[in-house]
Amino acid sequence: MTDKNGEVLLAEPRGFCAGVDRAIEIVERALLKFGRPIYVRHEIVHNTYVVNDLKAKGAIFIEDLADVPPGATLVFSAHGVSKAVRVEAAQRGFQVFDATCPLVTKVHVEVAKLAKEGFEFIMIGHKGHPEVEGTMGQLSDGIYLVEDVPDVVKVKPRGDKLAVVTQTTLSVDDAAAILAEVKRLFPHVREPKKQDICYATQNRQDAVKVLAPKVDVVIVVGSPTSSNSNRLRELAERLGTEAHMVEGAQDLQESWFEGRQRVGLTAGASAPDVLVQAVIDRLREFGATSIRNMDGVVEDVHFPLPRGLGHRSMADVPVSRS
Structure with missing residues (x-):
């Protein structure tokens, strides 16, 4: 720019x-x-x-x-x-x-329910991620982690009742490829009634699929430990667009934008908008003169708070979310 x-x-x-x-x-x-x-x-x-x-x-x-x-x-x-x-x-x-997250709790409930019916499980996810540890920790045994397609053949269930669950923040495309292999090797595997990958992960990846082909470089605001943020950067690169993940405006390098006319900007599901706005301000310093919102899905999902903490009101929205 x-x-x-x-x-x-x-x-x-x-x-x-x-x-x-x-x-x-x-x-x-x-x-x-x-x-x-x-x-x-x-x-x-x-x-x-x-x-x-x-x-x-x-x-x-x-x-x-x-x-x-x-x-x-x-x-x-x-x-x-x-x-x-x-x-x-x-x-x-x-x-x-x-x-x-209630969508993670849904997976835990599904595991507990089906385990009582004698099912074992294949869990599609990333080893060491706290969500995976939490879900696999719902059972003492009978749950097998697969991280990629070659892992599936290593699964040796003891019985013939097998179900599959998924980390909620995976690449939608990667998870689909792994699930296809699971179904090929275990044709009678039981799938969730509704996919485990959460609506927000799906929506943000879909938005990047629209965004990446229209820009010269994609910036993802998110922390290195954020699974869904990493997947957004990987997805943009897979689509052939250079992509960088930054924790904030301080991580931006002007050289990334030299000779580039159009920059795509997104943020992982755990990144507050205050960081996005700071990145926009920095991009203006680098030469951006036009900021345009793309069309996309409008999310209106809200989850209730636990008992003992009261009810939401607009006056309660904290500074850290702005």
């Missing part, structure tokens, strides 16, 4: 989803109601800005429940936790608020 007439196209939708919005609000309401500190197991969502903002307000992020003092208030992150973590939290007597 060296000739100072570049255009920025904004993907729609982008940024916060309902599950992230709810999780952050749970921590902020708990801080207001019970005072600091509030303990949170794992990063509430995978975004450095959000985590640091909540730390400043009094949240303490931990991985081991042994680091939480007796009688403390504890929040489970949006990614969900294993059954063992729930049991330990109850035994330690913490006041617990569960910020697990």
